[in-house]
């Protein structure tokens with residue numbers, strides 16, 4: 001079976017992921033690859049409805065974690081797996097690392113239980129686990145992220161959280177990177193847009209060269 005390329009982009013709100021994903025898409029298109037640009041929670045009509053709920057309704061932390069994984073399951077089955085099967089490049093604005101960082105780190109939800117849900121939702125028929133081939137982590141001080149977001153848009157439920165919540169989310173990402181170092185590429189997202197953009201392009205190009213070798 002053909003296997004495409006699956007890249008996720010992670011970081012606290014306002015770290016700059018969305019700004020740079022389009023540029024990565026262009027890199028792949030120039031290399032002749034078909035690109036699917038998508039996001040979590042979301043990416044299918046049902047998952048987008050779940051996104052509206054989790055981003056705007058107050059709820060119990062377990063309910064929140066389950067809805068993230070429910071939206072993910074639908075997204076995997078309807079969009080991600082078919083695209084990878086065609087050999088496409090899937091660029092996903094957040095994936096499961098966000099659940100570990102936000103629900104695990106930020107909300108304090110049990111890390112092991114999240115691992116069980118991950119194994120249930122992302123299991124492939126051959127018994128392995130679907131994970132991104134590469135995860136680009138935009139790492140940023142929450143105070144800088146808050147300054148950027150203040151002038152950008154009306155905050156949702158997560159974006160309205162205080163700095164200490166995002167410090168815990170950031171620590172969640174660091175823990176996840178420590179658990180899966182070969183999958184992660186960390187970017188210092190406090191740099192200028194041009195510097196971050198150049199670094200993202202270099203990471204992706206280097207990774208492509210290594211994976212083709």
Ligand SMILES: Nc1ncnc2c1ncn2[C@@H]1O[C@H](COP(=O)(O)OP(=O)(O)OP(=O)(O)O)[C@@H](O)[C@H]1O
Nearest residue numbers: 012013014015016017018019148152191192193196
């Ligand atoms: N390196 C940078 N320096 C200064 N401002 C930046 C930088 N990168 C992005 N921004 C600005 O910060 C704001 C947030 O960026 P962006 O929406 O890309 O973040 P994000 O990580 O996708 O956030 P979210 O996850 O909340 O959607 C935007 O107004 C964007 O123009």
Ligand SMILES: Cc1cn([C@H]2C[C@H](O)[C@@H](COP(=O)(O)O)O2)c(=O)[nH]c1=O
Nearest residue numbers: 013040041068094095098099102158159
């Ligand atoms: C996948 C995922 C997301 N979240 C949070 C993180 C963000 O605050 C929002 C998504 O908004 P964005 O502008 O598209 O980044 O949802 C989460 O808490 N858990 C998750 O698994």
